[in-house]
Amino acid sequence: MTPGRSAEQAQFTASLHDMLADAGVPAAARNWAAGDRAPGLAVWRTLAALGVTALAVPERDGGLGAGLADVVGACEELGHHAVPGPVAESVAAVPVLLAALPGDAAAGGPAGDLAGGDLGGGAWAAQWLAGLAAGELITTAAMPPWLPWAVDADAAGLVLLAAGDVVRLAAPGARYRSVDPGRSLSEVAGGQVLSRGPAVAAAVTRALDAGALACAAQLLGAGRALLEASVRHAGQRTQFGRPVGAFQAVKHHLADVAIGLEFAGPLLNAAAAALDAGDRHAARDVSAAKVACTDAARRAARTALQVHGAIGYTEEHDLHLWLLKVRALAGAWGSQAEHRARVMAAISVPAGADGAGREPPAGQPPTGQPTAEQPTAEQPPAAQPTAEQPAAEQPPAEQPAVGQAAAGEPAWS
């Protein structure tokens, strides 16, 4: 069980795991890559039946209104099974975006009223959200600069282009092949403006954070799958008269993979809780999670390939489905450099001024929501228990001067 997740969430992801383990996902992913979407879409319908596609949809729109802590748990399991399709987009970013757009009760459907320009987020958003919740609609989006292309636009019933303070309907253009054969990348041409304005910018920011976090969750899940496959293989493959997993060099590489994954998980769950709570550090936490999950998944991928040897370097073996997905997702939803820069921007402001009014670095989405709380007083209040930290967790308000001695001495043995 991933540290920092509730027993209820663990139960949900366990049932999701059981379902996906029986759903023939690797074969569906191979078919998806070959252009036959039918088996993959069947997996998506099963996911919808379990409520996965409804998690991020508000209850008023027929969804579960579950919060990102649950969305992230589901996405981790989708990554664990290398489910094809626009996961971070359709399960997290787009529903979050549509739900956060400013409402406009007077707006008509896009088909009838597009000539009017800005439609607000009214009936059409509700209609799409209902479609997502019911599993009748798969969506995707391009959100430059983090997400320059729309993933699997041909499998989606709705393609959006969201950037800055504008959300548009988008038409897919030129298509590219991804390193992950289970992903196709489409350029999009912006079409009708659906919504525009400062509130839209906040919604786009929130959607970017949700998508980046969902992507981090997929990476963590894929990393877990790669470790499991490696342990299985190392226990079965015999050389020099014994399983290769009995060799210390192999053991220690796999132990390092386990350590990386173990300590990325709490960052992921903490970021989800922060986004759900509207915490002013949420953007920082999302980036920290994306950095750590990416690094952990990449280590898992490299080690998995090494442990499998030549068989892992083939298309025959299913390992490539995870190996290549990790490489693709590592650069999606913001690069490591962009996310590290965002963390540094958040943590290096002087004490007492963090989080407030700081301009994000060029090319970065805004790091905070306009509605985020102002910094609290120097002495923070006692924390409310959260999924991440059950009680009593507040960082010290002051950091001592640079270079002061750290206490503690080792016990040798």
Add this chain to the structure above:
Amino acid sequence: MSGGPGEPAGRFRAEVRDWLRAHVPARPLPSVDTAEGFAAHREWEHELAAARLSVVSWPAGYGGRDASLLDWLAFEEEYYAAAAPARVGQNGLFLLAPTLFAHGTAEQRDRVLPPMATAAEVWAQAWSEPDAGSDLAAIRASATPADGGWLLSGTKTWSSRAAFADKAFGLFRSEPGAQRHRGLTYLMFDLRAEGVTVRPIRQLGGRTGFAEIFLDQVFAPAADVIGEPGDGWRIAMSTASHERGMSLRSPGRFSAAAGRLVELWRQAGDPADTGMRDRVVDAWIGARAYRLHTYATAARLAAGGTLGAESSLGKVFWSELDTALHETALDLLGPRAELAGDPGPDGDPGLTGDPGPTGQWLDGYLFSLAGPIYAGTNEIQRTVIAERLLGLPR
């Protein structure tokens, strides 16, 4: 008395913070590995104990606060954030005391714990031997039955704090023919007893942080056996789990160091040096990950869970984080990183230059280099992870 069970943890944290703010010495104490520094650290422990802050997780009857794991973590965070002095009694507090609570008799607890809580008695650990390091079961130091107790003979080494400590605890082979982890007895002994010779060993930074202990027919009374004779391995392993897991390395240490590193970057970092920026960020992320993970573990334990081989994950993680964090700080400091903060063991009168606070980073770095070695080397830990957590073949 605030901070007892049932009271909001925030109040306990605030009490600790306020007390430390008022009492932590403005100038760092002399090194704990000098006679003068050892005495000063003992004095500091007296002060802590007077405020009932020296052993917060112990029962009130022994001078503690019955602090929950979460309150203890809060205490540790405040302690490190305040850059308070090193805990001279650490080996006793975090290794021996949990063993006594789990396996000792009431008589032993009543006799040993109160002077430990005030540092009136400071304990050293005596696990390793010249031929028993990572392979602790290769222990050869012996305990021979004698009238009213045992006679201890052999050599213990890498014994932290032994140069100035009062007492020590360790494993001794009490059944000569027994192999490996069988026939070992967990014993406490007096470092001032007849037949004990302590040879301080200078460490990498010049300080005598540990020592070799030679034992020649040293008498230990039967009352100083913990648990049953011959059952020492099982008892010691429960202590080792404490040492590697929650007790010895609280996240406060790394959170505080990461905060100082970010502050150093703000003051001395080149914004164009994105490579260095990324190392600082990774150290900060690592410290936060360790903290979140520890709180999640604490919650799991509070709900009745247990801590076993998973503690090996944390041991490798924090020890490598600590080294990387301090290396990053030294690289940020450039040529100034070479300056030692510790004036050294010999009191060189020619040392008139003041290295300023930057020297503390070097001291911290040298200290961090020991992390991957002590408390079970990281290679041992990785093997534990691979075999016991991942299920790879032995």
